[in-house]
Amino acid sequence: xxxxxxxxxxDQTYAxxxxxxxxxxxxxxxxxxxxxxxxxxxYTTSTLPSFVTFDSTSRTFTFDSDDNAIAAGSxxxxxxxxxxxxxxxxxxxxxxxxxxxxxxxxxxxxxSSINNMQYLVGNSAVTQTLSPCTTNYLGPTSITYxxxxxxLTPFPTHGMSFSSLTIxxxxxxxxxxxxxxxxxxx
Numbered sequence: 001x002x003x004x005x006x007x008x009x010x011d012q013t014y015a016x017x018x019x020x021x022x023x024x025x026x027x028x029x030x031x032x033x034x035x036x037x038x039x040x041x042x043y044t045t046s047t048l049p050s051f052v053t054f055d056s057t058s059r060t061f062t063f064d065s066d067d068n069a070i071a072a073g074s075x076x077x078x079x080x081x082x083x084x085x086x087x088x089x090x091x092x093x094x095x096x097x098x099x100x101x102x103x104x105x106x107x108x109x110x111x112s113s114i115n116n117m118q119y120l121v122g123n124s125a126v127t128q129t130l131s132p133c134t135t136n137y138l139g140p141t142s143i144t145y146x147x148x149x150x151x152l153t154p155f156p157t158h159g160m161s162f163s164s165l166t167i168x169x170x171x172x173x174x175x176x177x178x179x180x181x182x183x184x185x186x
Contacts, residue, residue, distance in 0.1 A: 009080060009098040014063040016071060017105040021064040028059065029082040029094065044093075046079035052100070054080075063100065071104035108136045109143070109186045117169060121177055125170035132165060133186035143186050150181040 009026050029041050043056040051065035061078070078100055081093040112131035119126045133143050147155035147162040155162060159171025160180070167182075 025060040068104040074102035
């Protein structure tokens with residue numbers, strides 16, 4: 001069985017979230033001595049990644065995912081086997097493969113600003129609850145948060161704490177007096 005000319009199994013590129021459901025159809029395989037009296041050519045595939053489906057009747061692959069994690073396994077090699085009913089017993093299947101390269105969606109995070117806080121040593125606690133960071137990525141996300149000083153040193157643990165997007169300031173220690181410039185890291 002010789003492959004038909006034209007749109008065979010060319011390497012493919014898929015961009016997560018940008019491409020949506022992308023399809024790729026390849027041309028029918030033919031054989032010079034193929035007889036219409038026998039079964040048509042049948043197609044099977046190797047094990048496919050979870051975001052790839054294959055319709056053997058139309059010879060169409062569909063790539064669809066909004067999960068950047070699939071890019072970690074890229075590139076993927078996908079094999080297609082073709083057989084016809086006339087030569088099924090005597091001839092091995094033709095196996096052709098293509099490479100599927102997955103590009104992750106560039107994720108942008110944005111955070112809210114931290115308002116100035118004033119605290120007098122020994123007074124009741126002062127708190128500020130921050131808005132969560134937002135992302136342009138539609139797939140599954142897990143955003144973690146931490147705090148640090150803007151000079152990139154760790155967030156002070158004496159008299160200050162950060163939990164569940166809330167900054168708490170309270171101390172009776174005069175040694176903690178000072179100006180602290182802090183930032184949230186998403």
